[in-house]
Amino acid sequence: QEKAANGKGLALPQLVRGKQAGTLYDQFRTPGLNANISAIDPDNASAAQAFKWDNFTDFSNQLQSQPHGVMHCAVGKNCVLPDMGFVPIAGLDPVFYMHHANIDRLWQCWLNKKANGQPITLEWAKKNLGMPDSWYDTRYTFADENGNKVTMTIADVFTPGKIPVRYTNENACKVEANVMSSKGAEKANLFKMNHKPVSSNKSIKLMGVTQKVALDPQTTTFLENSSQLTQTKLSSGQTYLILDNVQMIGNPNLTYKIYLSPKNKPDQKIYVATINYFGVLDHNHGGHPGHIGQLVYQVSDQVKQLGMAAEDLEVQFVATDLTLDQVKEKVSSQGLSISQVRLETSK
Numbered sequence: 524q525e526k527a528a529n530g531k532g533l534a535l536p537q538l539v540r541g542k543q544a545g546t547l548y549d550q551f552r553t554p555g556l557n558a559n560i561s562a563i564d565p566d567n568a569s570a571a572q573a574f575k576w577d578n579f580t581d582f583s584n585q586l587q588s589q590p591h592g593v594m595h596c597a598v599g600k601n602c603v604l605p606d607m608g609f610v611p612i613a614g615l616d617p618v619f620y621m622h623h624a625n626i627d628r629l630w631q632c633w634l635n636k637k638a639n640g641q642p643i644t645l646e647w648a649k650k651n652l653g654m655p656d657s658w659y660d661t662r663y664t665f666a667d668e669n670g671n672k673v674t675m676t677i678a679d680v681f682t683p684g685k686i687p688v689r690y691t692n693e694n695a696c697k698v699e700a701n702v703m704s705s706k707g708a709e710k711a712n713l714f715k716m717n718h719k720p721v722s723s724n725k726s727i728k729l730m731g732v733t734q735k736v737a738l739d740p741q742t743t744t745f746l747e748n749s750s751q752l753t754q755t756k757l758s759s760g761q762t763y764l765i766l767d768n769v770q771m772i773g774n775p776n777l778t779y780k781i782y783l784s785p786k787n788k789p790d791q792k793i794y795v796a797t798i799n800y801f802g803v804l805d806h807n808h809g810g811h812p813g814h815i816g817q818l819v820y821q822v823s824d825q826v827k828q829l830g831m832a833a834e835d836l837e838v839q840f841v842a843t844d845l846t847l848d849q850v851k852e853k854v855s856s857q858g859l860s861i862s863q864v865r866l867e868t869s870k
């Protein structure tokens with residue numbers, strides 16, 4: 524991670540940009556990144572949300588979305604088209620391999636954290652990751668550096684010595700690119716979140732402009748409902764932000780950063796995650812193009828930090844092009860729809 528021209532954001536590594544980069548240069552990147560006059564918003568590189576999840580499948584889904592998908596879109600023009608933004612050809616940009624090595628490092632970091640000193644073996648994985656035994660026989664075929672065909676199973680990954688790669692700091696990964704501190708942070712011990720679910724009263728359309736969504740107390744409990752809708756395991760006592768039925772409308776040029784904030788002090792917003800479109804429009808990857816589905820985030824820390832009851836909070840969706848540049852907000856015919864935004868504390 525190198526500081527970009529403005530000293531704040533994330534720059535592409537020097538090795539892959541600029542005139543000396545040669546074949547490592549890729550012209551199809553978010554404008555401004557190659558010249559280092561624009562920089563990626565560092566929040567997009569945060570793995571903090573992913574690391575809040577202790578269950579393998581949930582962690583994997585979160586990591587897949589952020590930082591994996593978000594950073595693909597940050598380099599590849601909000602996943603509108605080539606190279607990094609488009610699944611089938613993302614590997615044409617050499618930065619892809621640096622990005623994926625980092626995702627692999629984060630995965631190792633999470634495994635080490637979960638194993639907590641126990642040796643990571645196939646036996647350990649079968650006991651602790653909650654996947655069926657047959658999953659470990661899944662085969663992947665790829666080419667090595669000499670163009671030879673290599674086949675590996677998931678079991679191989681958990682066989683000590685099979686992959687002779689180690690990462691620096693893989694036992695103490697820094698998962699947060701930067702911490703957005705709130706002025707209300709010192710009020711952390713005023714936590715008084717109630718268990719009443721709060722939600723938006725109608726569906727939301729995000730069409731190119733920042734939007735604040737009020738959360739109001741609801742009489743019915745949505746909790747059983749959400750557990751049915753998602754395979755996500757909600758842990759007792761944790762607070763979740765749930766976005767139901769997220770769909771792309773057209774092919775939006777902007778996406779949205781999600782924040783929680785007090786209704787009466789919207790500037791004291793705390794970052795949750797960034798929505799991204801990586802693979803969502805890809806017809807070859809199954810499902811309905813444009814369908815993102817349900818997004819679930821663990822937000823206990825954010826709610827504690829804000830120190831307020833749930834009904835005093837709102838959710839902000841801030842329009843972004845994933846760089847630190849100020850985007851021109853303008854109502855568009857393309858964007859996102861969300862059928863409901865809600866906050867729940869699991870009993």
Ligand SMILES: [Cu+2]
Nearest residue numbers: 591595613623
């Ligand atoms: Cu990828």
